[in-house]
Amino acid sequence: MQVGDRVRVATSVIIFTHPEHRNSPYDIQGSEGEVEHVITDWKGRTVSPNFPYRVKFTPRFKAHFAAEELEVL
Numbered sequence: 489m490q491v492g493d494r495v496r497v498a499t500s501v502i503i504f505t506h507p508e509h510r511n512s513p514y515d516i517q518g519s520e521g522e523v524e525h526v527i528t529d530w531k532g533r534t535v536s537p538n539f540p541y542r543v544k545f546t547p548r549f550k551a552h553f554a555a556e557e558l559e560v561l
């Protein structure tokens with residue numbers, strides 16, 4: 489996956505930070521968004537984060553995912 493790819497959440501992912509469902513569990517499986525950033529370095533050093541893909545769903549809602557949680561459309 490690269491920046492700009494359209495993706496869909498392929499597995500069940502429960503979040504508590506969705507702007508419309510604040511502080512209650514919300515499953516975003518099936519939601520579609522765009523890969524906004526792939527985290528590979530931090531302050532010039534190479535890193536291997538657990539959730540390297542930042543996906544933008546709406547202007548107010550972004551979330552981080554692992555590769556196995558997403559599918560490219």
